[in-house]
Amino acid sequence: KQEVTQIPAALSVPEGENLVLNCSFTDSAIYNLQWFRQDPGKGLTSLLLIQSSQREQTSGRLNASLDKSSGRSTLYIAASQPGDSATYLCAVSPHNTNAGKSTFGDGTTLTVKP
Amino acid sequence: ETGVTQSPTHLIKTRGQQVTLRCSSQSGHNTVSWYQQALGQGPQFIFQYYREEENGRGNFPPRFSGLQFPNYSSELNVNALELDDSALYLCASSYPSASSYNEQFFGPGTRLTVL
Numbered sequence: 001k002q003e004v005t006q007i008p009a010a011l012s013v014p015e016g017e018n019l020v021l022n023c024s025f026t027d028s029a030i031y032n033l034q035w036f037r038q039d040p041g042k043g044l045t046s047l048l049l050i051q052s053s054q055r056e057q058t059s060g061r062l063n064a065s066l067d068k069s070s071g072r073s074t075l076y077i078a079a080s081q082p083g084d085s086a087t088y089l090c091a092v093s094p095h096n097t098n099a100g101k102s103t104f105g106d107g108t109t110l111t112v113k114p
Numbered sequence: 115e116t117g118v119t120q121s122p123t124h125l126i127k128t129r130g131q132q133v134t135l136r137c138s139s140q141s142g143h144n145t146v147s148w149y150q151q152a153l154g155q156g157p158q159f160i161f162q163y164y165r166e167e168e169n170g171r172g173n174f175p176p177r178f179s180g181l182q183f184p185n186y187s188s189e190l191n192v193n194a195l196e197l198d199d200s201a202l203y204l205c206a207s208s209y210p211s212a213s214s215y216n217e218q219f220f221g222p223g224t225r226l227t228v229l
């Protein structure tokens with residue numbers, strides 16, 4: 001059974017700092033890994049998707065890496081801003097299936113202080 | 115291109131009642147997955163529909179059931195509501211293909227409160 005862990009559960013940083021969020025998973029037989037952002041009481045916004053054969057993806061100030069063999073992914077946020085405050089979730093999808101059936105971590109709640 | 119929509123936004127029910135939640139998938143997407151998210155936790159996979167057929171189910175009892183329609187919209191039905199069913203219910207749509215890598219797009223969710 002796939003298990004996904006995100007550490008730390010909460011993180012508070014001053015504006016402008018670079019930071020790294022961590023995601024680990026127990027079963028390396030994944031099809032993709034997706035990072036999401038969730039604002040309080042809202043749905044999930046897709047940030048980055050890394051297919052299992054890829055090592056990293058970048059979008060603006062965000063960079064996500066994937067090391068499938070060690071079961072780890074990181075989300076790097078450069079020059080953090082107060083608007084980045086949210087919960088960040090990672091999810092892995094099992095190999096060779098249709099979409100969905102993802103296993104999520106419990107998220108890291110980020111607070112960026114002005 | 116419209117995104118994933120869900121209705122209603124909020125819902126309050128009492129124990130033992132039944133509820134139906136609705137989801138319209140993103141244009142062109144034929145796969146819908148439903149998730150339950152309890153407060154402070156990550157979403158838990160309930161089930162997935164692909165071209166109107168159930169295509170996988172998580173660890174949820176049979177009183178959680180669903181449908182997908184020819185236009186790929188979907189319903190989640192929960193019978194005999196329990197207090198623990200109080201959660202945010204999320205719907206995600208996708209189109210499985212080599213180029214999309216099965217990326218999922220989520221709706222805003224339905225907040226269900228069971229009293």
